[in-house]
Amino acid sequence: MLIKSKQPLLESATTPENVYSERRAILKGLGLGGLLLAGPSRAGFFSKEASGPVPAAAKRYPLSYQKAASASPLVPTPENKILTHNNFYEFGTGKTDPFKNSQGLRLEPWTLSVEGEVAKPGTLDVWELINGAQKQGAQLQERIYRMRCVEAWSMVIPWIGIELGQILKQFEPTSKAKYLAFETLYDPQQMPGQQSRRIGGGIDYPYVEGLRMDEAMHPLTILSVGLYGKTLAPQNGAPIRLVVPWKYGFKGIKSIVKIRLVEKMPPTTWNILAAKEYGFYANVNPAVDHPRWSQGSERAITEGGLFSAKRQKTLPFNGYGDEVAGLYSAMNLKKWF
Numbered sequence: 525m526l527i528k529s530k531q532p533l534l535e536s537a538t539t540p541e542n543v544y545s546e547r548r549a550i551l552k553g554l555g556l557g558g559l560l561l562a563g564p565s566r567a568g569f570f571s572k573e574a575s576g577p578v579p580a581a582a583k584r585y586p587l588s589y590q591k592a593a594s595a596s597p598l599v600p601t602p603e604n605k606i607l608t609h610n611n612f613y614e615f616g617t618g619k620t621d622p623f624k625n626s627q628g629l630r631l632e633p634w635t636l637s638v639e640g641e642v643a644k645p646g647t648l649d650v651w652e653l654i655n656g657a658q659k660q661g662a663q664l665q666e667r668i669y670r671m672r673c674v675e676a677w678s679m680v681i682p683w684i685g686i687e688l689g690q691i692l693k694q695f696e697p698t699s700k701a702k703y704l705a706f707e708t709l710y711d712p713q714q715m716p717g718q719q720s721r722r723i724g725g726g727i728d729y730p731y732v733e734g735l736r737m738d739e740a741m742h743p744l745t746i747l748s749v750g751l752y753g754k755t756l757a758p759q760n761g762a763p764i765r766l767v768v769p770w771k772y773g774f775k776g777i778k779s780i781v782k783i784r785l786v787e788k789m790p791p792t793t794w795n796i797l798a799a800k801e802y803g804f805y806a807n808v809n810p811a812v813d814h815p816r817w818s819q820g821s822e823r824a825i826t827e828g829g830l831f832s833a834k835r836q837k838t839l840p841f842n843g844y845g846d847e848v849a850g851l852y853s854a855m856n857l858k859k860w861f
């Protein structure tokens with residue numbers, strides 16, 4: 525089925541994550557690294573090169589999984605929004621670029637390697653993992669989670685996935701494993717944003733992310749392999765991506781090929797680009813504003829355009845405080861933002 529692309533949503537309240545950093549990258553290239561240009565966002569301009577005709581949507585396979593408890597008060601965002609309003613800078617910085625430019629991504633075979641501080645390093649064939657988890661029934665679970673982008677928009681996504689902790693156990697983390705370092709596929713031939721700093725928003729690829737060990741082992745943290753009953757679309761990070769619902773969306777690294785268990789806090793993509801704006805922890809926190817905009821509220825993406833968007837309060841830990849606040853009880857969250 526070919527899904528028709530909707531008009532890009534106007535990001536009115538905030539500036540996209542990348543704006544300063546891509547300017548900085550370009551200025552650096554010109555030997556003007558210390559300067560920042562004034563003026564409105566040019567993200568749309570930068571994304572043009574990556575756009576083009578939309579190929580037929582990549583195939584998504586139906587999954588069998590354990591349904592989420594029906595008591596959830598969250599109403600999922602319409603599927604077409606989840607599929608067409610994305611951040612995946614490897615395919616361009618515009619919100620509809622990932623959908624437009626990622627449909628040809630080769631998803632099979634796909635290998636995820638787990639290495640570093642583990643007694644049994646090794647690789648996972650992701651499609652075997654998905655098939656195996658379906659056979660064991662209970663292992664593929666639906667999780668209907670809020671997703672809050674640091675740009676102050678949000679969705680509710682009915683993910684299907686496996687607890688990351690369950691997967692990690694098989695590799696037997698050692699006592700030295702304090703953090704995890706994740707990596708997205710690096711393949712410039714398939715990912716136009718990796719060919720050009722302009723298309724890719726100035727990021728040094730591969731995209732990297734990290735978690736502390738206790739965050740990774742928390743039962744809310746999943747590796748997602750699907751949404752809305754089917755395997756993931758490329759633009760959402762197929763075939764396997766991280767979901768940590770109490771953190772800003774950029775922690776949810778897509779199309780993962782490597783997880784390395786390490787002793788020290790690993791570098792993370794947005795922190796490398798702009799350390800004052802994006803921390804390692806990135807817990808959703810309405811009390812700590814982004815230097816350029818408020819994090820106190822968010823625009824819930826719904827069916828329709830800008831005028832039907834609902835502004836709602838942002839919740840501490842994105843509404844998951846009862847479950848996860850204890851992980852940070854000894855920390856000053858203004859410092860460790």
Ligand SMILES: Nc1nc2c(c(=O)[nH]1)N[C@H]1C(S)=C(S)[C@@H](COP(=O)(O)O)O[C@H]1N2
Pocket residue numbers: 541609610611612613614671672673674708731759760761772773774775776777778779
């Ligand atoms: N590899 C990679 N992962 C990524 C990104 C990206 O640009 N590249 N963007 C992040 C950001 S900023 C957000 S908000 C979420 C968006 O996920 P979604 O498009 O599936 O809603 O993916 C995150 N994971």
Ligand SMILES: [Mo]
Pocket residue numbers: 541611673674675772773774
């Ligand atoms: Mo984001």
